[in-house]
Amino acid sequence: MTPERFCPHYPAPQAKRPSAWRMFFSKRRSWLDSLYARSYQMKMGEVHLPGVDLYMVNEPALVRRVMVEEAAAFPKHAMLGDALRPLLGDSIFTTNGAVWQRQRALMDPSFEAARIRHVFGRMREAAAAMAQRLRAVPEGAEHDVEIEMTHVAADIILRTILSQPLDSGGAQQVFAAFERYQALAPRLMMPAFFGLRWLRPWWQIRRSRHAAAEIRALLAALIRPRFDAAKAGQTVIEGDILATLLQVRDTKTGEGFGFDELVDQVAMLFLAGHETSASALSWALHLLAHAPSVQERLHEEARTMFDPDSDDPSAMKNLALARNVFREALRLFPPVGFLARQSAAGCTMRDKHVPANASVVISPWLIQRHRELWARPDEFDPDRYDDGVAEMSKEDEALPVRESLRRAYLPFGMGPRVCIGAAFAQQEAALILATLARDFRVEPVPGHVPEPVGRLTIRAENGIRLRVFQRRGGEGR
Numbered sequence: 195m196t197p198e199r200f201c202p203h204y205p206a207p208q209a210k211r212p213s214a215w216r217m218f219f220s221k222r223r224s225w226l227d228s229l230y231a232r233s234y235q236m237k238m239g240e241v242h243l244p245g246v247d248l249y250m251v252n253e254p255a256l257v258r259r260v261m262v263e264e265a266a267a268f269p270k271h272a273m274l275g276d277a278l279r280p281l282l283g284d285s286i287f288t289t290n291g292a293v294w295q296r297q298r299a300l301m302d303p304s305f306e307a308a309r310i311r312h313v314f315g316r317m318r319e320a321a322a323a324m325a326q327r328l329r330a331v332p333e334g335a336e337h338d339v340e341i342e343m344t345h346v347a348a349d350i351i352l353r354t355i356l357s358q359p360l361d362s363g364g365a366q367q368v369f370a371a372f373e374r375y376q377a378l379a380p381r382l383m384m385p386a387f388f389g390l391r392w393l394r395p396w397w398q399i400r401r402s403r404h405a406a407a408e409i410r411a412l413l414a415a416l417i418r419p420r421f422d423a424a425k426a427g428q429t430v431i432e433g434d435i436l437a438t439l440l441q442v443r444d445t446k447t448g449e450g451f452g453f454d455e456l457v458d459q460v461a462m463l464f465l466a467g468h469e470t471s472a473s474a475l476s477w478a479l480h481l482l483a484h485a486p487s488v489q490e491r492l493h494e495e496a497r498t499m500f501d502p503d504s505d506d507p508s509a510m511k512n513l514a515l516a517r518n519v520f521r522e523a524l525r526l527f528p529p530v531g532f533l534a535r536q537s538a539a540g541c542t543m544r545d546k547h548v549p550a551n552a553s554v555v556i557s558p559w560l561i562q563r564h565r566e567l568w569a570r571p572d573e574f575d576p577d578r579y580d581d582g583v584a585e586m587s588k589e590d591e592a593l594p595v596r597e598s599l600r601r602a603y604l605p606f607g608m609g610p611r612v613c614i615g616a617a618f619a620q621q622e623a624a625l626i627l628a629t630l631a632r633d634f635r636v637e638p639v640p641g642h643v644p645e646p647v648g649r650l651t652i653r654a655e656n657g658i659r660l661r662v663f664q665r666r667g668g669e670g671r
Contacts, residue, residue, distance in 0.1 A: 200484045201572045202477075202526060203643050207231045225532055225648035226559070235565045238544050246273075247552040249543065252564055254601040256543055257556050260535055262609035266291075267541070268554055270611075271534035278650075281375060281406040283458030286614070287466060296444060298614070300451060301459060304438040305614050310621055312433065313354040314507035317622055320349040321629040322502065323359070328634055331662050336639050338657045343475040343626075347468040350622055355435040355463055356416050367412075372469060375405040375650075413464060414457050421453050436460065467615050470529035471622055473651045474605075476658045478523035478627060480644055481574045483636045483660050488576060491515055493665070496632035513624045516631070518576035520623040524605035526574065529651045531559035533607060558604050559648065567602040636660040 205226045233239065237253035251257055260268045269290035278288050286297045303309070324346040331337050349360040417436065424430050424440040431437055439459065443450050451459065482489040492515050499512040533556040540550045548554065563571045606613035613619075630636075639661055644654035 200481070200574045202481060202484065202574060204526075204572070204646050205229070207233060226646060226652075229560070233560055234563055234571075238546065240546060247549055248555060249546065249548055249552055250555050250557060250560070251543065252557070252561050253544070254561075254567070257561065257604070258608070259543075260554055260556060261533075261604075261607065261611070265609045265611065267538045268535040269538060271536045271553060273553075274534045280403050281409065281465060282462045283410075283454070285458040285462035287462045297455075297459065298610075300442050300444065301439070301614055303442055304435045305618060307617065309435070309438060310618050311507045313435065314510075314621065314625075315505040316353040316357075316434070317350050317625055318502070318505060320346055320353050320359070321625050323349060324626070325502075325629055325633055328630075328662060329664060334661050334663055336659045337662045338659050339479045339636070340472065340476045340654060340658050343479070344468065344472040346626060347472040347475065347622070348464070350471075351464050351468045352416075353434075354618075355460060357431050357434045357436075358416055367408075371405045371408045372465065375402055375409075409465065410457060410461055413460055417457055417460060418453070421456060435463070463615070467618070469651050471619050473529040473653055474520065474523050474527065474619075475623060475626055476654070477527035477652075478519055478623070479630070479636055479660060480654075480658050481523055481526070482519065482631075483638045485574055486637075488515075488519065488574075489631065489635065492519060492627065492631040493635070496628040500628040500632060502629060502632065507621060510621055510624045510628075513628050515576065516624045516627040517620065518579045519627060520620065521579050522574060522576040525562045525603060526572075527646065527652050528558035528562060528605040530605075530607075531648045531652045532557050556604070559652070561602055561604065564602065633665055635663045635665055637663070 207229045233250070236250070238256060239250040239252075241248045241250075251260060270288065274288070282288055284293070286294055286301060289297060324342065327345075328337075328342070345360065352358045352360045420430060420436060420440065430440055439451060439456060441450070482492065495513060495515045499509065501509060535554045535556065537548050537550055537552045537554055541548050561567065565571060606616040606619075637660065639659045642656075642659050644658045645656050646652055647655040
């Protein structure tokens with residue numbers, strides 16, 4: 195079934211590549227502002243700035259080379275680590291090499307399939323709390339779903355990692371602090387691209403570090419009692435992810451995470467996990483509000499296939515449309531729109547020499563809207579993931595969906611550094627979308643058009659406001 199032909203708004207690309215001077219000022223607001231028309235068609239591009247050589251890689255074979263086949267030769271970018279370290283410390287998001295390998299090995303057991311299924315009941319409690327909050331919203335009132343999705347995603351992370359629910363005040367505090375950090379991040383990173391590190395205003399650096407410290411202090415206060423109890427040999431809370439992180443040991447040294455290292459990892463899980471899920475779910479609701487027939491089909495699926503009182507996660511497998519709506523939201527609005535790597539040594543890509551220490555950027559935002567890799571690339575169509583033949587590029591018209599997804603779909607990255615929480619996020623998203631579609635209906639607010647901005651994640655600069663209605667007694671519309 196073909197849904198409404200809805201193409202959500204996104205920043206109009208400039209007709210030609212902007213000058214370095216214009217790029218400097220536009221990127222300070224949003225990474226998306228520096229894109230131009232050819233960005234969505236090129237296989238590889240290059241920009242030489244005073245502080246960095248930047249290569250944008252869109253061709254699937256080259257993307258696979260950078261992220262899978264030669265991943266060790268393209269580590270996480272040093273500038274990214276510098277920008278995120280005040281917030282995430284030396285976590286698996288910022289480290290490279292042997293340090294990253296040790297940390298990833300210690301983290302993996304917490305996100306095995308059995309562990310994710312085990313925390314489903316905690317996810318369900320957070321989803322039920324979200325539904326209860328929405329029932330208090332006046333019928334048809336405007337509601338900023340970005341704030342609501344941030345609340346429920348943060349609540350899920352806190353419940354599943356730390357066995358702590360998140361109250362409304364805490365959600366607002368985290369949301370406000372992360373918004374400040376997000377807004378400042380491009381402003382603090384951009385001068386380095388132009389060899390102007392000294393241009394970073396001290397007051398912005400101070401505000402950024404204060405926002406990071408505020409969030410980390412909240413997490414450290416929750417972790418410390420359990421860390422000390424585990425060190426003393428006392429019984430720890432079972433059933434959450436922190437319990438696994440406290441128990442896991444390095445197979446070579448027998449050592450586990452130290453306290454500061456544990457705070458780093460939990461900060462990464464909490465902030466990266468809740469922020470990316472909140473972003474994708476907010477855009478998913480925006481898309482559903484503008485595609486009422488899809489929303490009604492999702493309501494019917496949730497009504498017949500989803501039991502909100504069940505702690506059995508296997509039912510999530512029946513929510514095919516919920517999963518596809520989330521997939522399509524991730525394609526159109528990937529939470530992390532740009533993945534920055536750094537070439538460890540000089541190499542050749544296509545006909546270009548890439549020098550050592552150059553910035554190699556893989557952009558899910560561009561690849562997943564690429565004019566030669568997707569048919570109707572800007573259109574919302576969750577049915578494109580159904581079995582059968584996809585309408586893909588001109589050169590790959592008969593490409594099966596599974597092959598298309600392998601080549602040109604990477605919202606969670608790919609290769610050894612693929613997102614550790616991908617399965618967690620998909621289970622969470624199916625649960626939240628089913629909970630919402632079963633009991634609520636959302637409609638656009640006339641005149642309100644969310645404006646995507648690319649900072650640390652892709653959010654709406656002016657929020658995503660929707661009108662919220664409760665469904666009563668099996669109501670369709």
